Amino acid sequence: MAKRAVFQTEDDLTGEPDAMTRRFSIGGAAYEIDLTEPGYEELQFLLLRYMQAGRRVGLAAVVPEQGLPATVLDSLTACLVDEARERLEPAGDQKPPANDRPSPADLRQWGKDMGLDKLSPEGRLPVKLREAYARFQEGDKSVLEEMLADSRYCSDAARRQST
Known part of the structure; x- marks a missing residue:
């Protein structure tokens, strides 16, 4: 009899199946979290306000466990923000929501x-x-x-x- 092992990634927050591993960095530390698509969209939405208000700064540090330069991880975070912007930008002639805070x-x-x-x-x-x-x-x-x-x-x- 043959045996087959099936591995399924679950959302780290909700326990739902079919999650994907997402990487991001903050404060010079790199993180991984397994999220379903709705959880990933929520993460993008939560970070967007801070990324828009902040300045992009490249880091040259290396994450020891993975040997990845922090700039690579920052690029991944920037991609996450770009995706969030695309999803949140109004389509067509819709006006963006009013922002309470001045730039x-x-x-x-x-x-x-x-x-x-x-x-x-x-x-x-x-x-x-x-x-x-x-x-x-x-x-x-x-x-x-x-x-x-x-x-x-x-x-x-x-x-x-x-x-």
Whole structure:
């Protein structure tokens, strides 16, 4: 009598059959997870917001267990995000959903327009700038005024112009 062994990959979160192994990296660490298609779509959706707001940075580290450069794993993560974008982009003449948060470029421009002339043109934005923007939209100028008084965000010349 012949014997046959059948291996079936199950979703690590739900235990459902017919899952596929997906790789991603975050914080310099590489991960693998077995997910069904709906689980994979959920992962893409959850990461999309952060990937869109972040900057892509290549890493040169090597993952010891697999010998894969982290840049390869980052590329896999980027592919995952690209797939999510394609799935979430509206088809045809549909308008994309309104985004509550302004883009980093819009925040920089708003800050510049408000007199914050020391904001860097690239890189991370100060958390305080996002807070100032959000509060300003609600009619509260206190955080913006704090930033205008702070030499890290505003030069003396710009401070004189804004008053």
